[in-house]
Amino acid sequence: MKIALSGYYGFDNAGDEALLSAITSTIKKYAAEAEFVVFSGHPEKTRELHGIRAVHYMNPLQLSRELFTADLLISGGGSIFQDVTSARSLPYYISVVALSKLLRKPVVFYAQGVGPINRRFSRFLMRLVGNRVDLITLRDEASASFLKELGITRPPLKVTADPVFSLQSGAAEQEAMRCLLQGREVSGQLIGISVRNWPGLEEQERELGHLLDNLVLQGYKIIFIPLAYPEDLTACRRLMGLMREDALLIDRKLSSREHLALISMLELVISVRLHALIFAASQGVPFAGISYDPKIDAFLELFGLLPLSSSFEKMQTEINHLLTDRLLHDKIKKQAENMRTKAEENARLTLSFIHN
Numbered sequence: 001m002k003i004a005l006s007g008y009y010g011f012d013n014a015g016d017e018a019l020l021s022a023i024t025s026t027i028k029k030y031a032a033e034a035e036f037v038v039f040s041g042h043p044e045k046t047r048e049l050h051g052i053r054a055v056h057y058m059n060p061l062q063l064s065r066e067l068f069t070a071d072l073l074i075s076g077g078g079s080i081f082q083d084v085t086s087a088r089s090l091p092y093y094i095s096v097v098a099l100s101k102l103l104r105k106p107v108v109f110y111a112q113g114v115g116p117i118n119r120r121f122s123r124f125l126m127r128l129v130g131n132r133v134d135l136i137t138l139r140d141e142a143s144a145s146f147l148k149e150l151g152i153t154r155p156p157l158k159v160t161a162d163p164v165f166s167l168q169s170g171a172a173e174q175e176a177m178r179c180l181l182q183g184r185e186v187s188g189q190l191i192g193i194s195v196r197n198w199p200g201l202e203e204q205e206r207e208l209g210h211l212l213d214n215l216v217l218q219g220y221k222i223i224f225i226p227l228a229y230p231e232d233l234t235a236c237r238r239l240m241g242l243m244r245e246d247a248l249l250i251d252r253k254l255s256s257r258e259h260l261a262l263i264s265m266l267e268l269v270i271s272v273r274l275h276a277l278i279f280a281a282s283q284g285v286p287f288a289g290i291s292y293d294p295k296i297d298a299f300l301e302l303f304g305l306l307p308l309s310s311s312f313e314k315m316q317t318e319i320n321h322l323l324t325d326r327l328l329h330d331k332i333k334k335q336a337e338n339m340r341t342k343a344e345e346n347a348r349l350t351l352s353f354i355h356n
Helices: 014-030 043-050 060-068 089-102 120-130 141-150 171-183 202-217 233-241 256-263 274-282 294-302 312-324 326-355
Strands: 002-006 035-040 053-056 072-078 107-112 135-138 157-159 190-194 221-224 268-271 287-289
Touching: 002 014, 002 089, 014 043, 014 072, 014 256, 014 274, 014 326, 035 043, 035 060, 043 053, 053 060, 060 089, 072 089, 072 326, 089 107, 089 120, 107 326, 120 141, 135 141, 135 326, 141 157, 141 294, 171 256, 190 202, 190 274, 202 221, 202 233, 202 312, 221 233, 256 274, 268 274, 268 312, 274 287, 274 294, 274 326, 287 294, 287 312, 312 326
Parallel strands: 002 035, 002 072, 035 053, 072 107, 107 135, 135 157, 190 221, 190 268, 268 287
Antiparallel strands: none
């Protein structure tokens, strides 16, 4: 059984690489015979990181050849079906789906987070092609509601969970992260920060810098974790520059499982990046999300949380609550277990569809 995978892979984004690892490992758990080919921005990196065959995502001849011999195309997961970050990405991913359907290959949208889609042409493409795929699983109710609003009603649709909830670090990654912290002489209670460049967050950054200084004075150590390396380094350094107290920057590329291992050692994660929040939740670590996109709000809602406020006083109250409320910690762990089960359902539904 050969499965082709289309998504934002090969671009050094830890969240998307974690998705690829989670999707392939979970499918392998239920179908050991499965083989994969990835449409990647950097095929060599993908082969090296995941041990999976890859071809360049912009080579139409290679894509056509791989799809012709594939049994299934998986499109996802992540947030590839939106037109906020780029007007070109959604038409590209839809074109891969359309090519697969022209070759009469089944297509699964795998644990997608859909939207926002603001352009009329993008909505038209999404509705046209979305109604011709064979199965859609989604990571949140907001995405399901949005698809129905667009008029996508023909394929079976199931709300599950982000595939990354099924991913776990191993002993080697745990030991590597312990050595990393020991080498930097970091110990005690650690709080992780994951930020990215995004217009409109500048005012909140100043308040956040003040908050982080206060946390250091309370005895916490602050660690900046660039989830997209090296892209996020600029935002990390800018926020560090707004602090008066010392903080540590992880200035190296980590694998998805190393991120999981590192985050499991923290007391709290404060993040603009969705998958830093997912990593934290999956490890039972409390988290605070900074809203820049509806996907952050939708994820926080799954855990009964609101986005972090923008004023220092409210931030401080909310962070203190997250750090001290043991009932909330138990709730996060329980919900994470539920999400892990739902994450594996993506693979079971996909394989059930193929076998039927």
